Amino acid sequence: xxxxxxxxxxxxxxxxxxxxxxxxxxxxxxxxxxxxxxxxxxxxxxxxxxxxxxxxxxxxxxxxxxxxxxxxxxxxxxxxxxxxxxxxxxxxxxxxxxxxxxxxxxxxxxxxxxxxxxxxxxxxxxxxxxxxxxxxxxxxxxxxxxxxxxxxxxxxxxxxxxxxxxxxxxxxxxxxxxxxxxxxxxxxxxxxxxxxxxxxxxxxxxxxxxxxxxxxxxxxxxxxxxxxxxxxxxxxxxxxxxxxxxxxxxxxxxxxxxxxxxxxxxxxxxxxxxxxxxxxxxxxxxxxxxxxxxxxxxxxxxxxxxxxxxxxxxxxxxxxxxxxxxxxxxxxxxxxxxxxxxxxxxxxxxxxxxx
Ligand code: ATP
Ligand code: MG
Numbered sequence: 001x002x003x004x005x006x007x008x009x010x011x012x013x014x015x016x017x018x019x020x021x022x023x024x025x026x027x028x029x030x031x032x033x034x035x036x037x038x039x040x041x042x043x044x045x046x047x048x049x050x051x052x053x054x055x056x057x058x059x060x061x062x063x064x065x066x067x068x069x070x071x072x073x074x075x076x077x078x079x080x081x082x083x084x085x086x087x088x089x090x091x092x093x094x095x096x097x098x099x100x101x102x103x104x105x106x107x108x109x110x111x112x113x114x115x116x117x118x119x120x121x122x123x124x125x126x127x128x129x130x131x132x133x134x135x136x137x138x139x140x141x142x143x144x145x146x147x148x149x150x151x152x153x154x155x156x157x158x159x160x161x162x163x164x165x166x167x168x169x170x171x172x173x174x175x176x177x178x179x180x181x182x183x184x185x186x187x188x189x190x191x192x193x194x195x196x197x198x199x200x201x202x203x204x205x206x207x208x209x210x211x212x213x214x215x216x217x218x219x220x221x222x223x224x225x226x227x228x229x230x231x232x233x234x235x236x237x238x239x240x241x242x243x244x245x246x247x248x249x250x251x252x253x254x255x256x257x258x259x260x261x262x263x264x265x266x267x268x269x270x271x272x273x274x275x276x277x278x279x280x281x282x283x284x285x286x287x288x289x290x291x292x293x294x295x296x297x298x299x300x301x302x303x304x305x306x307x308x309x310x311x312x313x314x315x316x317x318x319x320x321x322x323x324x325x326x327x328x329x330x331x332x333x334x335x336x337x338x339x340x341x342x343x344x345x346x347x348x349x350x351x352x353x354x355x
Contacts, residue, residue, distance in 0.1 A: 007032060008148040008182075010041030010086070013063040014051075017070040018208040019284075020201035023189035023251055024154030030075040032152065038081035039146050039316060040071060042309065045086045046139070049132040050121035068305050070211050073295035078308040084316040085309055086142065091320035095141040098327060100134065102170040103163060108133050113159055120204040140164035144171075144179045145320045151182050155190035156200065175330040189251050193244050197226035212295055215285045222281040227273055234272035245276050253283035 009025055011017070017026065029038060042064050047056065068083060076083065086092065108114065114135060118128050131138075136159075143151055143164045151161050161184035168179040191200050194207030201208050209221055227245050231238040240246045240263045249259045258279060265271035298304060328334045 004035070004037040005149040005180075006146045007036040007038045007150045007152065008041065008143045008146055009152050010043045010142065011067060012043045012047045013060055013067045014047060015063050015203060016066045016210045016212050018201055018203070018210045019248075019252070020154065020189075020192035020208070021070075022074065022211060023192050024187040025152050026071070026074050026076075028152035028185055028187055029081075032150070033077060033080045036150060037146075038076075039148070040076060040081060040083045041086045041142055042067065042084065043086050043142070045092075046135060049129065049135050049138075050117060050123065052129070052131075064309070065305055066212075068309060069295050069298055072298045072305070072308070073211060073291045075294075078312065082312040082315055083308055084312040088313045089145070089316050089320045091317070091324040092138075092141050092145055094324050095145055095320070095327065096134075096138050098331070099137050099140050099144075099167050099171070102167050102174075103137060103140075105133070107163070107166075108136060111136065111159055111163075113156060116156070120202065136160040136163040137167070140167045143182055144168055145323050146316070147178075147180055147323065148182050149180050150185050152185045152187065154192075155186055158184050158186060171327075175327075175332075178326055178330050189247075192251070193242075193247055195221055195225045195244060197244055209284065211288060211291050213288070215288075218284050218288065219281045222277050222284065225277065225280075227276075231269075231273075233269075235269045237269040238266045240266055245273075245280055249276075249280055249283065252287050253280065255283070 007029070009029065011021065011025075029040065032038065044060055044064070047060075064085070071083060072078070114128070114132060115125075117135070118125070118132060123129075123132070139160050140163060143161070144167070151164070153161060161182065165181050168181045171179055172181075193199060194201045194205055195209060196205070196207040198205055198207055209218060213221070222245075225245055225248075228238040228243055230236070246259075246263060246266070249262065253259050262271060262276050262279065266276065325334070
C-alpha cells in the first residue's frame with residue numbers, strides 16, 4: 001500500500017455535487033483508486049476563504065454529509081481510499097505557513113481564478129480577503145502534505161496545481177528534496193458547460209444537474225436546456241458543436257450510434273429538440289440511477305459517513321505530522337528548537353543540583 005504513489009484532491013463542502021464535478025474530477029478519482037493511494041479532502045478551510053461567516057460554518061454539518069454521500073455514491077471506496085476533514089489536520093496549517101514564504105504576492109494576485117471565485121461569491125476587488133489570495137498556497141499544503149504525485153482536477157484548477165509545482169520546486173531547492181513535483185490530471189471534460197450555455201456548470205450560476213437529482217427533476221432541467229438559439233423550428237439546420245445538449249450526449253450517453261444519428265439529423269434540420277432532449281434525459285437518468293441507489297443505501301446507515309471521515313482523518317493526521325517533521329528537519333528548525341531546549345534543560349539541571 002505505502003509504495004504506491006499518492007493522489008490528493010478534494011472539494012469545498014458547499015453542498016451537493018453536480019455533473020461538472022463528476023467529469024472534471026470524480027470520475028478520475030474512482031478510476032485510479034487501485035493504482036494510487038488516494039486522499040480526498042473535504043476542504044472546509046478553503047470554504048472559509050469566501051464564506052467565513054458563522055452561518056456557512058453551521059451549514060457544514062449538512063453540506064459535508066451531502067458531499068461525502070456523493071463521493072461514496074459515485075464509487076469512492078473508503079476501504080481503498082481516504083476521505084478526511086481538512087480543518088482537523090492541524091499540521092496543514094503549519095505547512096501552509098512555510099509555503100507562504102515561497103511564493104510572491106504578484107504571482108497569486110495575477111491568477112484569474114481568484115478573481116473568478118471572488119466574483120462568484122459577490123466579493124468586490126477591494127474586499128478580497130488575504131486568505132482568498134492564499135487559496136492556492138493552502139491548496140499546495142494539502143497536495144504536498146501526503147507528498148502526492150497526481151492531482152485530478154477540472155481545468156479551472158490547473159493554474160493552482162502549477163503554483164503547487166513551483167512551491168515544491170522552491171522548497172526542494174532551498175532545503176533539499178522533500179517533495180515530489182505533482183502533475184495535474186484534467187478530467188474527460190475539462191470544463192463542463194452549464195445547462196444554460198454558460199461556460200461552466202456551477203452552483204453559484206444555478207445551471208447544474210446534481211448527481212442526486214430526482215429523475216423528474218433531470219427531465220425538467222433537460223427540457224429547459226439551452227440549445228442552438230438560431231434554430232427556432234425543427235426543420236432549420238442546427239449547430240452541434242458547442243451545443244450543450246450534444247456536449248452532454250457525448251459525455252453521458254454511451255449509445256454512440258444514437259448520438260451520431262441525432263447529430264446528423266440535427267445538422268440537416270431533421271429532428272426536433274424534444275427528441276434530442278428526451279433521449280438525453282433518458283441517458284442521464286440511466287447514468288444517475290445506480291449513483292442515486294448507492295447514495296440512498298449509504299444515507300440509510302446511521303453514523304456511517306461520520307465514521308468514514310473520522311477514520312480517514314485520523315490516518316491523515318499521522319501522515320501530515322510526519323511531513324511537518326520532515327520539513328522542519330530539512331529547514332533546520334528542529335535543530336534550532338533542540339539547541340534551545342538542550343541549553344535550557346542543562347541550566348535548569350545545574351541550578352537544581354546547586355540546590
Ligand atoms: P461550484 O461552483 O458548483 O461550487 P466549484 O468550482 O466551487 O463548483 P470546487 O469545490 O471548487 O467546485 O471544485 C471541485 C472540483 O470540481 C475541482 O477540481 C474543479 O475543477 C471541478 N469542477 C467544478 N466545476 C466543474 C465543471 N463545470 N466542469 C469540470 N470540472 C469542474
Ligand atoms: Mg464548490
